[in-house]
Amino acid sequence: MTATRLDGKAIALEIRNEVAQEVQAWVAAGNPPPKLAAVLVGEDPASQVYVRNKERACEKAGIASSLDRMPASTTQAELLDRIDQLNRDESVSGILVQLPLPSVQRGGTGVDERAVLDAIDPRKDVDAFSPVNVGLLMQGRPRFLPCTPHGIIQLLHRSGISTNGKHAVVVGRSDIVGKPMAMMLAQKDGSCGTETANATVTLAHSRTANLAEVCRTADILIAAVGRPEMIRGDMIREGAVVIDVGINRVGDALVGDVAFDEAEKVASAITPVPGGVGPLTIAMLLHNTLLAAKS
Ligand SMILES: NC(=O)C1=CN([C@@H]2O[C@H](COP(=O)(O)OP(=O)(O)OC[C@H]3O[C@@H](n4cnc5c(N)ncnc54)[C@H](OP(=O)(O)O)[C@@H]3O)[C@@H](O)[C@H]2O)C=CC1
Numbered sequence: 001m002t003a004t005r006l007d008g009k010a011i012a013l014e015i016r017n018e019v020a021q022e023v024q025a026w027v028a029a030g031n032p033p034p035k036l037a038a039v040l041v042g043e044d045p046a047s048q049v050y051v052r053n054k055e056r057a058c059e060k061a062g063i064a065s066s067l068d069r070m071p072a073s074t075t076q077a078e079l080l081d082r083i084d085q086l087n088r089d090e091s092v093s094g095i096l097v098q099l100p101l102p103s104v105q106r107g108g109t110g111v112d113e114r115a116v117l118d119a120i121d122p123r124k125d126v127d128a129f130s131p132v133n134v135g136l137l138m139q140g141r142p143r144f145l146p147c148t149p150h151g152i153i154q155l156l157h158r159s160g161i162s163t164n165g166k167h168a169v170v171v172g173r174s175d176i177v178g179k180p181m182a183m184m185l186a187q188k189d190g191s192c193g194t195e196t197a198n199a200t201v202t203l204a205h206s207r208t209a210n211l212a213e214v215c216r217t218a219d220i221l222i223a224a225v226g227r228p229e230m231i232r233g234d235m236i237r238e239g240a241v242v243i244d245v246g247i248n249r250v251g252d253a254l255v256g257d258v259a260f261d262e263a264e265k266v267a268s269a270i271t272p273v274p275g276g277v278g279p280l281t282i283a284m285l286l287h288n289t290l291l292a293a294k295s
């Protein structure tokens, strides 16, 4: 079997066009354009890719954007001060602080990530990382859906892949991807952007015993680990759907968390890197920014 490639880029474009039309209507009705303010501290490689692509995407959708590049030496007080300004700036609809913030080992000043996320006005929290928005998601009444998991739900839905009753294995339990992904796949009703999720979910991580065996039980396998090609072909069940979230820079290339060539031979459908989940994250960010502007 050779897997179908799920074209994240094309589906993202479809969503971006939908958002662009809605933005146009919003502005035509006399409203100011939505605006996204991004803050990048230091030089995380995956964040650099993200920043570059989302600026262009905003522009094409008629969404204004700004980017604060702050040095890795930025202190917590300086960062909190900047967030406070953005919270109060009425022209700003959405705020996004790039994660991870630089660790002390990588020249950072030991900024407390949690304190930073806590400081973002929940109504402008287009990443949906602030405690209020995480709580609302947990309860099945989200204001914003986190961009990467929402993008994956959309990708599956728009590719005609149902999650209903399937066993989904999510590898990685980060607050950005793994944890909300698991929650959204398990949701009962239409609260996560499509009619149903209803998957049975296993959330795996670095302490999971027999990871390969667990992965082989997945109908839908979602890799969000941050380790280039760690999911090998023999960890995938014949016919499974494989979603690769990983954005790893290896030399000059972007490599996912899945060994694509091996996986393609066993899976029924698979997302490439690049051109898979990444573009969808951006599309859903635009969607959230519009939502923030409207509310
Ligand atoms: N395409 C996109 O739009 C996006 C891509 N990314 C990319 O996705 C990847 C993951 O990002 P993120 O979720 O932020 O990652 P984190 O580094 O925050 O979390 C990684 C997770 O993987 C787990 N893990 C690490 N090593 C192993 C292992 N050997 N076996 C099993 N589990 C392991 C960790 O376990 P433990 O908790 O035990 O430490 C942790 O839960 C990165 O490559 C990132 O760049 C991220 C966001 C968006």
Ligand SMILES: Nc1nc(=O)c2c([nH]1)NC[C@@H]1CN(c3ccc(C(=O)N[C@@H](CCC(=O)O)C(=O)O)cc3)C=[N+]21
Pocket: 046, 047, 049, 050, 053, 096, 097, 098, 099, 100, 127, 147, 148, 176, 247, 254, 273, 274, 275, 276, 277, 278, 279, 281, 282
């Ligand atoms: N607060 C916060 N929210 C995030 O959502 C967040 C973050 N911080 N920090 C970094 C990670 C990583 N991330 C990416 C999103 C899109 C691409 C993307 O556009 N990828 C293209 C790359 C194409 C290319 O330029 O080669 C693709 O995969 O096709 C990459 C990476 C979001 N993240």
